[in-house]
Amino acid sequence: MAKKILIADDDPSLVEVLTSRLRQHNYEVICAFDAMQVMTMAMSRRPDLIILDIKMPAGTGRGALENLKNSSTTFTIPVIVITAYPNEEVRGFAVKNGVVDFIEKPFQVEVLLNSIERVFRKEEGGNI
Amino acid sequence: MLNKIKIIIDRILFPRHRKIWHIYTGIAGLLIFPVIFMSTLSLYNTYRTATKFALSENKSEAYLVASILKERLDMLVEFGKSVAQRPNLIGPLEEGKWDEAIKAIASVPVDFEYVDRVLLVDKQGVIRAQSPDQPNYVGLRRSDIDWYRGVSKEWKTFVSQVYSDPVIPERNIIAIAVPIKIYGLTGDESNIYRYAINSDKVVGILLLHVSVKTFADLAREETAVDPGEFIYIIDNIGNLVVHPKFQDMGGVINYKDAPAVQKLLAGVRGSEINYNPIEKERRVVAFERVKNYGWGVVVVKPYDLAFAQRSQNLKNASFFHLIMLMLSVLAAMLILFILTERRRIDALKDDFISTVSHEIRNPLFAIRESISQVTEGIRGPITKEQNDFLEIALTSIDRLSRIINDLLDVAKMDAGKLRLNFKWCNVVGIARQSMAVFSSQARVKGIEIKERFPNEELHIFIDEERIIQVLFNLIGNALKFTQSGFIEVAIIDKSDVVECSVADTGIGISKERLADIFSKSSRYTSTSRSRGKGTGLGLVITKEIITMHGGNILVESAENKGSKVTFILPKYSPQEAATRFLDNMIPSGGRKKSLVMIFYDIENMGILKSKFGNEKIISIKQKMEKFINLYIRRVAGDIELTGTQAFLVLLPSLDTAHASLTVNRIGGSINEYLTEEGLLSEVKLNTSIITYPQVRNKNKDLFAKLVNHIVECKMR
Numbered sequence: 001m002a003k004k005i006l007i008a009d010d011d012p013s014l015v016e017v018l019t020s021r022l023r024q025h026n027y028e029v030i031c032a033f034d035a036m037q038v039m040t041m042a043m044s045r046r047p048d049l050i051i052l053d054i055k056m057p058a059g060t061g062r063g064a065l066e067n068l069k070n071s072s073t074t075f076t077i078p079v080i081v082i083t084a085y086p087n088e089e090v091r092g093f094a095v096k097n098g099v100v101d102f103i104e105k106p107f108q109v110e111v112l113l114n115s116i117e118r119v120f121r122k123e124e125g126g127n128i
Numbered sequence: 129m130l131n132k133i134k135i136i137i138d139r140i141l142f143p144r145h146r147k148i149w150h151i152y153t154g155i156a157g158l159l160i161f162p163v164i165f166m167s168t169l170s171l172y173n174t175y176r177t178a179t180k181f182a183l184s185e186n187k188s189e190a191y192l193v194a195s196i197l198k199e200r201l202d203m204l205v206e207f208g209k210s211v212a213q214r215p216n217l218i219g220p221l222e223e224g225k226w227d228e229a230i231k232a233i234a235s236v237p238v239d240f241e242y243v244d245r246v247l248l249v250d251k252q253g254v255i256r257a258q259s260p261d262q263p264n265y266v267g268l269r270r271s272d273i274d275w276y277r278g279v280s281k282e283w284k285t286f287v288s289q290v291y292s293d294p295v296i297p298e299r300n301i302i303a304i305a306v307p308i309k310i311y312g313l314t315g316d317e318s319n320i321y322r323y324a325i326n327s328d329k330v331v332g333i334l335l336l337h338v339s340v341k342t343f344a345d346l347a348r349e350e351t352a353v354d355p356g357e358f359i360y361i362i363d364n365i366g367n368l369v370v371h372p373k374f375q376d377m378g379g380v381i382n383y384k385d386a387p388a389v390q391k392l393l394a395g396v397r398g399s400e401i402n403y404n405p406i407e408k409e410r411r412v413v414a415f416e417r418v419k420n421y422g423w424g425v426v427v428v429k430p431y432d433l434a435f436a437q438r439s440q441n442l443k444n445a446s447f448f449h450l451i452m453l454m455l456s457v458l459a460a461m462l463i464l465f466i467l468t469e470r471r472r473i474d475a476l477k478d479d480f481i482s483t484v485s486h487e488i489r490n491p492l493f494a495i496r497e498s499i500s501q502v503t504e505g506i507r508g509p510i511t512k513e514q515n516d517f518l519e520i521a522l523t524s525i526d527r528l529s530r531i532i533n534d535l536l537d538v539a540k541m542d543a544g545k546l547r548l549n550f551k552w553c554n555v556v557g558i559a560r561q562s563m564a565v566f567s568s569q570a571r572v573k574g575i576e577i578k579e580r581f582p583n584e585e586l587h588i589f590i591d592e593e594r595i596i597q598v599l600f601n602l603i604g605n606a607l608k609f610t611q612s613g614f615i616e617v618a619i620i621d622k623s624d625v626v627e628c629s630v631a632d633t634g635i636g637i638s639k640e641r642l643a644d645i646f647s648k649s650s651r652y653t654s655t656s657r658s659r660g661k662g663t664g665l666g667l668v669i670t671k672e673i674i675t676m677h678g679g680n681i682l683v684e685s686a687e688n689k690g691s692k693v694t695f696i697l698p699k700y701s702p703q704e705a706a707t708r709f710l711d712n713m714i715p716s717g718g719r720k721k722s723l724v725m726i727f728y729d730i731e732n733m734g735i736l737k738s739k740f741g742n743e744k745i746i747s748i749k750q751k752m753e754k755f756i757n758l759y760i761r762r763v764a765g766d767i768e769l770t771g772t773q774a775f776l777v778l779l780p781s782l783d784t785a786h787a788s789l790t791v792n793r794i795g796g797s798i799n800e801y802l803t804e805e806g807l808l809s810e811v812k813l814n815t816s817i818i819t820y821p822q823v824r825n826k827n828k829d830l831f832a833k834l835v836n837h838i839v840e841c842k843m844r
Contacts, residue, residue, distance in 0.1 A: 011490050011491070011494065013491065013494040013495075013498075014490055014491075014493060014494045016494070016498075017493075017494050017497040017498050017501065018497075020498075020501055020506070021497065021501070024501075024506055084486035084487065084489060084490060085486060091782075091786070092786070095786050095789060105486070105489055105490065105493065106489045106490075106492065106493045106529075107493075109497065118797070121800075122796070
């Protein structure tokens with residue numbers, strides 16, 4: 001069964017091209033465009049992985065990440081953070097909230113694909 | 129020149145990525161402190177001068193009164209002497225006719241208002257005659273009284289202390305005792321004015337009783353006295369001659385306990401501030417001796433009165449200095465405001481550049497990704513022509529990305545976050561490689577690119593990518609501004625440095641522009657020369673890169689003849705290079721001042737090689753390297769160094785806690801792989817998290833191993 005990935009970014013074109021790429025690699029992709037949607041989608045559709053964009057230090061992405069990790073139904077879902085602001089503060093915040101990976105924009109699509117692949121390999125019984 | 133000064137001031141006031149509050153506070157202090165200092169000094173001076181002035185004013189008043197008093201006393205003495213020399217007094221006295229003698233001087237108390245009474249005393253101190261005759265003293269022996277002792281000592285005129293009249297005690301008098309002498313001619317008989325005094329020929333004593341009240345009134349009339357101020361006079365043993373507060377009391381008051389009087393009696397004169405415990409007020413007391421008589425004058429002024437002028441002066445001065453101080457504080461605040469404001473604007477601008485650049489990357493990524501998905505045929509087949517057009521779009525996007533990277537480089541530079549990835553590289557090879565990129569472009573323009581390189585390879589410790597960037601910038605610029613002639617790229621191997629230069633025969637650079645060609649101020653300005661394809665930031669970045677290499681860059685140019693840009697790179701020993709490499713990796717800015725590294729060491733490399741064979745081990749190592757690479761290559765600044773038996777991962781943006789997370793992640797993947805291969809128990813992998821520069825002192829063995837590893841990796 002295809003893995004289900006939730007892409008959360010407020011830039012629709014970026015979500016569009018990523019969706020297309022991931023579908024090409026046989027993943028099932030669902031999209032969210034704001035923090036609220038991320039929560040509802042994560043709870044109702046139970047994705048296997050969330051790719052979350054964290055923007056400016058005060059942006060909504062951080063709230064979304066905290067909500068995901070504080071909710072009993074969603075805290076087990078692995079989260080990969082992508083951000084255009086890879087400063088130490090943001091990175092510290094992400095690591096503190098238990099994300100599985102932290103990717104700086106702009107990134108090579110292959111890096112994201114690798115990261116995703118690794119997450120699923122681990123879930124299938126790889127040790128960490 | 130002006131520009132250079134401006135740049136230097138700029139560097140001091142706006143240093144990159146450094147806390148600058150101490151500089152600004154220092155500037156404010158430099159402005160305010162001297163004003164405070166000068167004000168305090170000047171106020172103190174004003175205070176001192178005014179105090180001195182007030183005291184000396186009092187002193188001179190006392191001096192004036194003392195002088196007047198002396199004059200009066202002198203006058204009295206002279207008068208006494210003149211009376212004592214009257215022939216009609218001396219004549220009868222020679223014959224012992226006291227009553228007759230007194231008649232000769234009986235008019236004196238009538239004619240002179242301050243002389244109460246005249247008396248004639250014989251040499252033994254017995255009063256023999258007087259006028260007026262009431263109260264009667266005739267017959268009294270006065271040989272123990274001070275004036276008799278005074279006058280009989282050397283038979284000289286003597287002014288007595290104050291005493292009360294023995295007959296009328298409420299009257300205070302002084303007595304002036306004048307010896308009455310018979311003068312005989314001696315020596316030059318022709319000059320009758322030359323007398324010789326013979327004390328043996330004293331025939332009696334003339335005594336003048338002078339009323340102190342009369343006398344004092346005379347003295348006081350001569351001096352103008354301020355309200356609240358008073359003057360008193362004492363005689364040679366401290367008895368009050370006159371004191372305005374004890375004027376009509378009668379009897380002699382001894383005043384020698386007053387501090388001023390004590391000083392006077394000790395022979396001191398001066399002016400001081402006293403506290404009167406009875407009237408509970410401070411006052412300024414000036415005291416002056418009356419010469420020759422041993423008397424003293426004391427001028428007493430209330431403190432406030434004496435220092436009224438001083439208070440006024442101080443008030444005026446304080447007001448002036450307060451205004452000065454306020455002005456300087458204002459000036460300091462203004463300067464601080466301007467400085468911080470400029471810094472804020474600078475920060476805002478850098479922030480703006482960084483934000484915009486990052487925001488542009490998002491859509492840029494989307495555009496590039498969509499186009500490549502189309503060209504890859506994921507979206508269905510496309511024609512060759514369509515593909516060609518999309519390729520043009522991709523090239524343009526790549527150029528746009530480069531411009532954004534330039535902007536970000538500058539922003540990073542300003543924030544001190546530009547980091548170099550040092551490696552041992554063949555600089556000649558790098559130069560050839562860079563030149564090759566421009567060869568077709570040069571051929572089209574008809575310009576030859578010459579080279580002047582050493583024959584062998586030249587390995588130095590540099591950031592390959594950054595040096596290529598420098599060469600691209602320089603050769604690209606040369607090509608852009610040269611229409612005919614040639615471009616020469618040269619590398620000269622000197623003993624401790626390598627000198628690289630790019631020379632052209634182009635339009636050259638004007639003198640004004642040459643002065644600030646690398647400076648921040650010329651960065652965003654657009655001149656006819658820089659209005660080309662680039663951002664005009666190339667040279668600024670170039671300069672920074674060379675500086676970060678510990679090198680130096682200079683430009684020579686003659687307008688319309690050509691330019692030559694030379695940069696000099698230092699050569700380092702391997703150990704120096706390794707330390708420099710680590711130093712360069714230490715994060716700057718922020719609180720963290722150490723570099724976190726993860727060091728993977730395959731301890732039993734030798735055994736593994738003999739057991740499984742070289743090829744197998746190399747492939748295992750490569751696979752492990754790939755895992756490490758996969759994890760860390762996505763964050764700027766993270767670097768991985770692979771040696772023959774070890775891996776080193778440098779994580780400048782992480783702290784130790786987060787580093788251990790990374791260790792777990794990478795370790796997980798490696799273990800997973802080794803398990804798959806069935807080698808988990810065979811490979812002895814030693815993992816340590818290292819912080820630099822702390823490791824240098826804490827664990828010398830590990831540090832040496834680390835340096836060797838870096839040398840090995842970077843030398844290859």
